Amino acid sequence: xxxxxxxxxxxxxxxxxxxxxxxxxxxxxxxxxxxxxxxxxxxxxxxxxxxxxxxxxxxxxxxxxxxxxxxxxxxxxxxxxxxxxxxxxxxxxxxxxxxxxxxxxxxxxxxxxxxxxxxxxxxxxxxxxxxxxxxxxxxxxxxxxxxxxxxxxxxxxxxxxxxxxxxxxxxxxxxxxxxxxxxxxxxxxxxxxxxxxxxxxxxxxxxxxxxxxxxxxxxxxxxxxxxxxxxxxxxxxxxxxxxxxxxxxxxxxxxxxxxxxxxxxxxxxxxxxxxx
Ligand SMILES: Nc1nc2c(ncn2[C@@H]2O[C@H](COP(=O)(O)OP(=O)(O)O[C@H]3O[C@H](CO)[C@@H](O)[C@H](O)[C@@H]3O)[C@@H](O)[C@H]2O)c(=O)[nH]1
Ligand SMILES: [Mg+2]
Numbered sequence: 601x602x603x604x605x606x607x608x609x610x611x612x613x614x615x616x617x618x619x620x621x622x623x624x625x626x627x628x629x630x631x632x633x634x635x636x637x638x639x640x641x642x643x644x645x646x647x648x649x650x651x652x653x654x655x656x657x658x659x660x661x662x663x664x665x666x667x668x669x670x671x672x673x674x675x676x677x678x679x680x681x682x683x684x685x686x687x688x689x690x691x692x693x694x695x696x697x698x699x700x701x702x703x704x705x706x707x708x709x710x711x712x713x714x715x716x717x718x719x720x721x722x723x724x725x726x727x728x729x730x731x732x733x734x735x736x737x738x739x740x741x742x743x744x745x746x747x748x749x750x751x752x753x754x755x756x757x758x759x760x761x762x763x764x765x766x767x768x769x770x771x772x773x774x775x776x777x778x779x780x781x782x783x784x785x786x787x788x789x790x791x792x793x794x795x796x797x798x799x800x801x802x803x804x805x806x807x808x809x810x811x812x813x814x815x816x817x818x819x820x821x822x823x824x825x826x827x828x829x830x831x832x833x834x835x836x837x838x839x840x841x842x843x844x845x846x847x848x849x850x851x852x853x854x855x856x857x858x859x860x861x862x863x864x865x866x867x868x869x870x871x872x873x874x875x876x
Pocket of ligand 2: 708710712821826
């Protein structure tokens, strides 16, 4: 179906999707999200006032052409291609900076974040004027994590989540499905785009205080491969040390290091038992 975009509408919301080799997921993400907007006009966001921005790190797998096809079909798609930079968090920040909307949402391309849920997260910010942050959580009532999600990922996620506890009251700062207002983003200080956990970084460094959460069921990746690696886990630990120091001052660093080492040994022992 080809529906032309109404170019007169002001963009209200920008959905930013970092991508690296996700060609098979781009069309289902865009069509499912836009379909949801067309079939459930419960709020302010519609296909004419939203943009879906892919920030791609030179995937060269046909992603750019797929995005152009969708644009030609009238879908509200923007494709940013980076050739000299690489990384999930910096890609999200680039998308947020280029976004035209006042409401910003970040989601993964791989459909683990159901595209149908994106409008609900955006509407939560519209309805709750006092909220400065919206989080998609996998730990709410009535939702579940796909039982096929690998056990070692469940463990890594749980440990990562407990280590972030002193920094945020968010129930699932690791979910990667979150949003905030542009005005909140602009209050951010010393934002460090390392690793995968940009939601935690922004929550802390933008001084967020009043969050709202939307539960969602977390799926498993159907196409392409996860880019999580040992290097990403090390970057997360670096990020934690920096955020603890930002929040509590230098005196906190020795305590953090001891905790991180303790949990590191704990994770290694569990992984060893699982894979020996
Ligand atoms: N532009 C760009 N995008 C990237 C890069 N690395 C990963 N991405 C994109 O970032 C998204 C998440 O990457 P995955 O490869 O799916 O990572 P994951 O292991 O499933 O981790 C994700 O799930 C976690 C929840 O368990 C999330 O917490 C985490 O933020 C991440 O979203 C995908 O859309 C992927 O294409 C990169 O270097 N550059
Ligand atoms: Mg994924």
